[in-house]
Amino acid sequence: MAYIGQRMTRVEDERLVTGQGQYVSDITPSGTLHLAVVRSLHAHARITHLDLSSAQCLDGVIGVYGPDDVLPIMKPFPPGMVDARLQARMPTPLATGRVHYVGEPVAVVVALSRYIAEDAVRLVEVNYEPLPAVTDPVAGEYADPIHDGADSNLAAEIAYRVGAGADALKDADLVVQTSLRLGRVVGHPMEPRGIVAIYDSEQQNLSVYAGTQGVHGFRKSLADMLGLSESRIRVVAPDTGGGFGLKTRIYPEDVLAAYLAMRLNRPVKWQGDRYEEFISTNQERDQWHRAKIGVKRDGRIVAVVDEYYQDQGAYTPSGIIVADTTAVSIMGPYRVPNFEAVGKVVVTNKVPVGPYRGAGRPQGTFVMERLMDHAADALGMDRVQIRRINLLTPDQLPYQNGISSRGALMTLPYGEYQKTMEQVVDAIQYEQYRDTVRCEGDWRLGIGIANYLEMSGGVGFEGAKMRLLSDGRVQIATGASGQGQGHRTAIGQVAADRLGLPFEQIVVVEGDTAAIERGIGTFGSRTMIMAGNATTQAAKGFRQRLLAFAADLFEASPEDLMWQHGTISVSGVPARALSLAQIAEEALTRQQELEYEAYFDASGPAFGMGTHGVEVAVNTKTWEVKIRQYRICHDGGVIVNPLLVEGQTIGGTVQGLGTALFEALIIDPDSGQPQNASFLDYLLPGAGEMPDFMITEVEYPDPTNPEGFKGVAEGGVMPPMAAVCAAIEDALKEWHVRADVLPITPNDIFLQVTRGGAHETRSI
Amino acid sequence: MEITCEVNGQPVTVEVEPHWLLADVLRNQLGLTGLHLGCEYGVCGACTVLMDGEPVRSCLSFASQVAGHQITTVEGLAVDGKLNRVQTAFINHHALQCGFCTPGFLVTGTYLLQQGKLLNREEIREALSGNLCRCTGYQQIVDAVEEAVNQQSANAVECE
Ligand code: FES
Numbered sequence: 001m002a003y004i005g006q007r008m009t010r011v012e013d014e015r016l017v018t019g020q021g022q023y024v025s026d027i028t029p030s031g032t033l034h035l036a037v038v039r040s041l042h043a044h045a046r047i048t049h050l051d052l053s054s055a056q057c058l059d060g061v062i063g064v065y066g067p068d069d070v071l072p073i074m075k076p077f078p079p080g081m082v083d084a085r086l087q088a089r090m091p092t093p094l095a096t097g098r099v100h101y102v103g104e105p106v107a108v109v110v111a112l113s114r115y116i117a118e119d120a121v122r123l124v125e126v127n128y129e130p131l132p133a134v135t136d137p138v139a140g141e142y143a144d145p146i147h148d149g150a151d152s153n154l155a156a157e158i159a160y161r162v163g164a165g166a167d168a169l170k171d172a173d174l175v176v177q178t179s180l181r182l183g184r185v186v187g188h189p190m191e192p193r194g195i196v197a198i199y200d201s202e203q204q205n206l207s208v209y210a211g212t213q214g215v216h217g218f219r220k221s222l223a224d225m226l227g228l229s230e231s232r233i234r235v236v237a238p239d240t241g242g243g244f245g246l247k248t249r250i251y252p253e254d255v256l257a258a259y260l261a262m263r264l265n266r267p268v269k270w271q272g273d274r275y276e277e278f279i280s281t282n283q284e285r286d287q288w289h290r291a292k293i294g295v296k297r298d299g300r301i302v303a304v305v306d307e308y309y310q311d312q313g314a315y316t317p318s319g320i321i322v323a324d325t326t327a328v329s330i331m332g333p334y335r336v337p338n339f340e341a342v343g344k345v346v347v348t349n350k351v352p353v354g355p356y357r358g359a360g361r362p363q364g365t366f367v368m369e370r371l372m373d374h375a376a377d378a379l380g381m382d383r384v385q386i387r388r389i390n391l392l393t394p395d396q397l398p399y400q401n402g403i404s405s406r407g408a409l410m411t412l413p414y415g416e417y418q419k420t421m422e423q424v425v426d427a428i429q430y431e432q433y434r435d436t437v438r439c440e441g442d443w444r445l446g447i448g449i450a451n452y453l454e455m456s457g458g459v460g461f462e463g464a465k466m467r468l469l470s471d472g473r474v475q476i477a478t479g480a481s482g483q484g485q486g487h488r489t490a491i492g493q494v495a496a497d498r499l500g501l502p503f504e505q506i507v508v509v510e511g512d513t514a515a516i517e518r519g520i521g522t523f524g525s526r527t528m529i530m531a532g533n534a535t536t537q538a539a540k541g542f543r544q545r546l547l548a549f550a551a552d553l554f555e556a557s558p559e560d561l562m563w564q565h566g567t568i569s570v571s572g573v574p575a576r577a578l579s580l581a582q583i584a585e586e587a588l589t590r591q592q593e594l595e596y597e598a599y600f601d602a603s604g605p606a607f608g609m610g611t612h613g614v615e616v617a618v619n620t621k622t623w624e625v626k627i628r629q630y631r632i633c634h635d636g637g638v639i640v641n642p643l644l645v646e647g648q649t650i651g652g653t654v655q656g657l658g659t660a661l662f663e664a665l666i667i668d669p670d671s672g673q674p675q676n677a678s679f680l681d682y683l684l685p686g687a688g689e690m691p692d693f694m695i696t697e698v699e700y701p702d703p704t705n706p707e708g709f710k711g712v713a714e715g716g717v718m719p720p721m722a723a724v725c726a727a728i729e730d731a732l733k734e735w736h737v738r739a740d741v742l743p744i745t746p747n748d749i750f751l752q753v754t755r756g757g758a759h760e761t762r763s764i
Numbered sequence: 765m766e767i768t769c770e771v772n773g774q775p776v777t778v779e780v781e782p783h784w785l786l787a788d789v790l791r792n793q794l795g796l797t798g799l800h801l802g803c804e805y806g807v808c809g810a811c812t813v814l815m816d817g818e819p820v821r822s823c824l825s826f827a828s829q830v831a832g833h834q835i836t837t838v839e840g841l842a843v844d845g846k847l848n849r850v851q852t853a854f855i856n857h858h859a860l861q862c863g864f865c866t867p868g869f870l871v872t873g874t875y876l877l878q879q880g881k882l883l884n885r886e887e888i889r890e891a892l893s894g895n896l897c898r899c900t901g902y903q904q905i906v907d908a909v910e911e912a913v914n915q916q917s918a919n920a921v922e923c924e
C-alpha cells in the first residue's frame with residue numbers, strides 16, 4: 001500500500017488528547033529550582049545601580065545574579081546566520097551598562113518556587129538613567145548609535161538588481177508608487193518559551209529540555225556560551241507548543257538556566273509567561289517600504305523597485321534573514337524583467353527581530369501584490385487581468401529570475417500558474433461578482449485576489465538514522481524536530497513506503513541530540529524536503545544493510561535475497577525466510593547494531609505557486625471587516641499527507657489574517673514602551689472571526705529533490721494581507737480607501753473615510 | 765490549609781496555600797499537567813477545566829475555591845481508557861497540531877457535548893471563542909466539535 005498521499009490521522013495525537021503530552025513546562029525533576037528574570041523597564045537607558053541584596057534576603061531565594069555574578073557566560077552570543085553584509089549586534093545573556101529594549105534581561109533570581117522567584121524579582125533594585133529611545137528605523141539610521149562601540153545604527157544594507165534595475169522605469173508608460181507598512185507582529189506560539197537544565201556533576205554532563213526547533217544548533221550555541229564540549233551536552237526538544245521560527249535560536253534565559261544548573265548542581269527551570277513572550281521573544285514583519293512599479297499601457301511589467309527599512313530591534317539574533325528574504329520574495333510568480341531592491345536593516349530600541357513564519361516572504365508578497373493592484377487601478381485595468389498578463393507561463397518555465405538566493409540562482413520550476421489562479425477566480429465567482437450589487441444593509445462587499453510563490457527548504461542538510469528495534473520495528477531519528485507539524489506521521493509515511501513496511505512498524509524519533517549525531521532543524525518549511533528525502537536515502541542503505549546481514553545468516557549472497565513486506569527470504573525458497581523481528585533477535589545474539597544513517601544535501605530551494613481569494617464585508621457604520629468567503633489554490637509538490645497540508649495551509653492563512661487585520665505591537669514612539677503587551681489588547685485571531693477555508697491543491701513535483709516534495713507551511717501566511725487589503729479597497733471604492741498599512745483596523749478605515757480617502761494612515 | 769475535592773472522579777485531599785492557583789495545584793501538586801498555561805489571565809483558555817460540569821479558567825481560580833466541588837481535567841475525559849467523542853473527533857479531523865491549546869478545547873468541547881444541543885458552525889465558533897489556538901486556524905477544530913456534538917445530539921433524538 002502506498003502511504004504517501006494518504007489522509008492519515010496522526011500517531012502523535014492519542015497522547016496529546018489525553019493530557020499525556022510532555023511540554024517543557026510539564027517537566028519538573030525533583031529538586032528543581034526556578035529561575036525568574038529581572039527585565040529592563042526602559043527601552044534605552046544606562047544602568048547606574050543594581051542592588052540585589054533585598055531580593056537575596058527573601059525566604060526561599062537561592063541566589064540573585066547580576067552580570068558580575070555570571071562572568072564566565074558574559075560574552076556576546078555567537079552571531080546567528082553570519083552574513084558578509086551584516087555587522088552583527090549580539091547580546092550578552094545579561095545587559096551590562098546599557099539596556100536596549102523593554103524586556104532585556106538585567107538580572108536573574110533562582111528560588112525554591114516560581115512564586116518566590118517572581119516575588120524576589122520585584123525586590124531587585126535597578127536605577128536607570130534614561131536615554132532617548134530610537135523607535136523609528138528611518139530617523140534611527142542617523143540617530144546616535146544605540147550600541148556602545150558602533151558607528152551607526154545601520155546594521156546592514158541589502159541590494160539586489162536585475163536587468164537595468166530602477167533605470168528601466170524610464171521605459172514604462174506609467175509608474176505607480178506607494179508607501180507600505182507592516183506592523184510589528186509577535187509570533188505567539190501558545191506555549192511560551194522555557195527550559196529545564198539538569199547537570200550531572202559526576203559525569204559532568206548537562207541535559208536540557210528546551211522547546212527548540214533545532215536541538216543540534218541549540219547544543220552548539222550552548223556549548224559555545226558555556227565553554228563546554230558539545231559531547232557533554234544532550235538537548236531534548238520534548239512536545240513543543242508551536243515554534244513558527246521563534247524557537248530556532250538560543251536565548252539569554254537558556255544560557256542562564258543551564259549555567260546556573262551547573263553552578264548550583266541542581267535542576268534549574270525557567271518557564272516564561274505570556275508577558276515575557278511579548279517583551280523577550282523575537283518579533284517580526286515591521287517594515288517600511290517605498291515601492292514603485294513601471295508598466296506598459298497593456299499592463300506588462302517593465303520594472304519593480306523597492307526601497308525599504310527593516311526595523312530590526314536591538315540585536316540581530318538571526319542575522320538579516322528576514323530582510324534579505326523579503327527582497328528575494330518580491331518578484332514572486334511574475335515575469336519582472338528589471339528589478340531593484342535596497343533594504344536597510346536598522347537597529348532600534350525594541351525587541352530583536354528574528355524569523356516568524358514566512359521570514360520575509362509575506363513582506364515581499366505584500367509589496368508585489370499591492371503594486372499589482374495599484375498599477376491595475378492606475379491603468380483602469382481589472383486587477384486579475386494584470387496578473388494574467390504578468391504571471392509566468394508554462395513555456396517560460398523553468399525560469400531564472402536573476403536573483404541568487406540560498407546559494408543558488410532562483411529557478412522557478414514548471415507549474416501552471418494561470419490555471420492555479422483561475423481556479424480561485426472561478427471558485428470565488430470573481431467575474432460575476434464585479435457586476436452585481438455589492439451592498440447588504442450597512443455592509444459593503446468586496447473581493448481581493450493575491451498570488452504568491454512559496455520558497456522552501458534549500459539550505460544545508462538533514463539526516464535520517466534508521467535502526468532495527470528488537471521487536472522488528474524500524475526507528476527513524478532525525479534532527480528536524482517538530483512543534484506540531486506531524487513529522488512523526490509524515491516521515492513515517494515516507495519510510496513505510498520506501499521500506500515496504502506497514503506504517504505501524506515505523507517509529508519516528510525527533511528532537512534529541514542523543515538519537516542522531518548531526519542535524520539542522522525545522523524552519524523554512526524544510527522538513528519534508530530535507531528529512532523526507534534523507535529518509536528515502538536511508539531506506540535504501542538500511543535495506544542493503546539488513547540484506548547483507550541476512551545474507552550472512554542464510555549463507556547466501558545478498559543478490560539472492562528478497563525483501564517483501566518486512567520479511568527477507570531466499571529467492572525461490574520461501575521456507576527460508578526471516579521476519580524483521582527474527583532478524584533483530586539474531587542481531588542481538590551477534591551483538592550487532594543494524595542501523596544506517598543518511599544525510600540529504602539541499603541543492604537549492606523548492607518553489608510552489610498559489611493563489612488566495614477573499615470576499616470581505618465592511619460595515620459602513622462601524623467599519624468592522626468580516627471575512628465571508630476564502631478560497632485557496634496551492635501547489636504543494638508531491639503531497640505526503642493532505643490532512644496535514646490542509647492544517648498547515650489554514651493555520652498559516654489565519655496567522656496571515658492576524659497580521660492583516662489585528663496584530664501589531666504598538667510601541668510608544670517617544671518612550672519605546674509597548675502599549676498593548678497582553679492578550680487583552682493585542683488580538684490574536686479567534687474562532688469567531690475566522691471563516692471556513694475552501695482549499696484545492698495542485699501537485700507539481702519539485703525537481704530539486706528526488707521525492708518532488710515542496711514545503712507547505714509558509715504559503716498560507718504570505719498572501720492574506722494583500723488579498724484582504726485588496727478586498728477592503730474594493731468594498732470601499734466609493735470612499736477611496738487605501739489599505740497599505742497593516743494591520744488595517746476599523747479605526748484606520750474610519751479615519752481615512754472622514755478625511756475623504758487618505759493615502760497615508762497612522763504609523764504604528 | 766487542607767482542601768478536599770473530587771478530581772476526575774477520585775476524592776482528593778491536598779494541602780495548599782490560600783494564594784495558590786487551581787491551575788498550579790492541579791499541575792504541580794496533583795501532577796495533572798494536561799491543562800496548560802498560555803496567558804495566566806483568563807484569555808487563552810488553555811487552562812480550562814470543568815467545575816461541577818461548568819467550564820472554568822483554572823488560572824483565575826484559587827485552589828481553595830474548589831473545596832467540596834468536582835473537577836474534571838483533560839485526563840478525566842476518557843472513560844476506562846476509551847476516548848470520548850470529542851477526543852476521537854479531534855484526532856479524525858486533525859484538530860490539533862502542537863496540542864498545547866488542545867486540553868482547553870477538549871474540555872470546552874466536552875462541555876458543549878454534555879449540553880446535548882444541536883449546534884451549527886457559527887454557534888460552535890462562538891462557543892469556542894474563549895479558547896485561542898495559534899496553530900490550526902480553528903476550522904478543523906470546528907469540524908471536530910461539530911461532528912462530536914451533532915452525532916451525540918442525533919443519537920439522543922433517536923433514543924427519545
Ligand atoms: S492560562 Fe488560563 S486562560 Fe490563559
Ligand code: FES
Nearest residue numbers: 861862897898899
Ligand atoms: S494546536 Fe498549537 S496552539 Fe492549538
